Amino acid sequence: MAKNTASASPAASRTGAARRPAPRQRRSVRREAAVNAAFQLAEREGASGLTMRRLAQELDVDVSILYRLFRDKDELVLALCERTIEIELDDIGDVPEDEDWQDTLRRIAEVTWTYQTRFPAITLLSFARTTGGPAEHRMVELLLSVFARAGLPPAEAVLFYRTFIDTALGLCAHSASLSLLAPEDREKDDSAWRRVYSHLPEREYPATARHIDDLASLTQKAIYTSAVEAVLAAAAHAAELPR
Known part of the structure; x- marks a missing residue:
């Protein structure tokens, strides 16, 4: 294994401090702090309480700083969506090769439900959005691969993937709105x-x-579970049909 030479560089040794991050890294750190603060602000004050000006107050910075990090509030919301998918993927974890495809989807559905009970305001902000970001890339790949494992042809795998996730997210948003x-x-x-x-x-x-x-x-929760099971049953039935 190669040594980590960054911390042992002559400059770091002379100053006793780590090398300062490059501008792009510093920008990433600021975006991360802003997303974290936005997450907490939305959960504390509700989705309507999340504004760029209110977030700037939360971070004790001028609002112009935020507009250097995010083009507008919508870009901030999409960053929050990406964060939610990252959290869910971490909770889902690895998918064992021998796990039944329906059990994988049940685990995903359970994580999705648990998330909305913990973060209802973020759920309402994010449930209908498409981020196009790396976390969403991974989630789409995971779900499509699971439905493909069921034996569905590509067009039906896509149909059931969208039916599954839109049903789950829609019902989670409904529950989140009631809880708020x-x-x-x-x-x-x-x-x-x-x-x-x-x-x-x-x-x-x-x-x-x-x-x-x-x-x-x-x-x-009973309604949610029933809807998820209905989608899984329909996908299983479709996979068994002669081609």
Whole structure:
């Protein structure tokens, strides 16, 4: 293994300090700090609280500094999207060669759900975006390769990949939006089945009356799991069809 000579350079030895990073490296460090601060700001104050001016205040810098790092707020949001995908990929980890393709997708779906419960504001900012960045490249490659392992031809692998991820992200965003409601508004939503629907005239709404207990007890996670399993079942069925 080659020695790391950077820290042992004559200049570093004379000054007792590490070599200063190149301008591009310093810019990268500043972008990283800005993304970290934006992440925390959005989670603390909500997606609407994330503005370039508010972020500049958070970092104690002039807003013009941010516009040197990001062309506009949208570029900042895309950087946040990339960060979320990086986190999810780290949590997913390596995919064992012998792991069933459906189990791989279940793990991805579980990580995606867990992420939105931890970071609902970031979920709302990022769920519908396409970054075109390196983390997204890796995620697209992972998902397409998993659906290809199912035995699907390319066009169907793409269709089920998009159906899977759009369904998962859409339902995560729905759950995230509910979790960010004011407590009194969330309570109104949660109690609506008992408070409103359980009192509908049974003669006029017989199906609702028969199902009211299940309607009232159904969770967002159960809906999410059911939707994911439906996509997996449909993909498995498509893979078994004669060509």
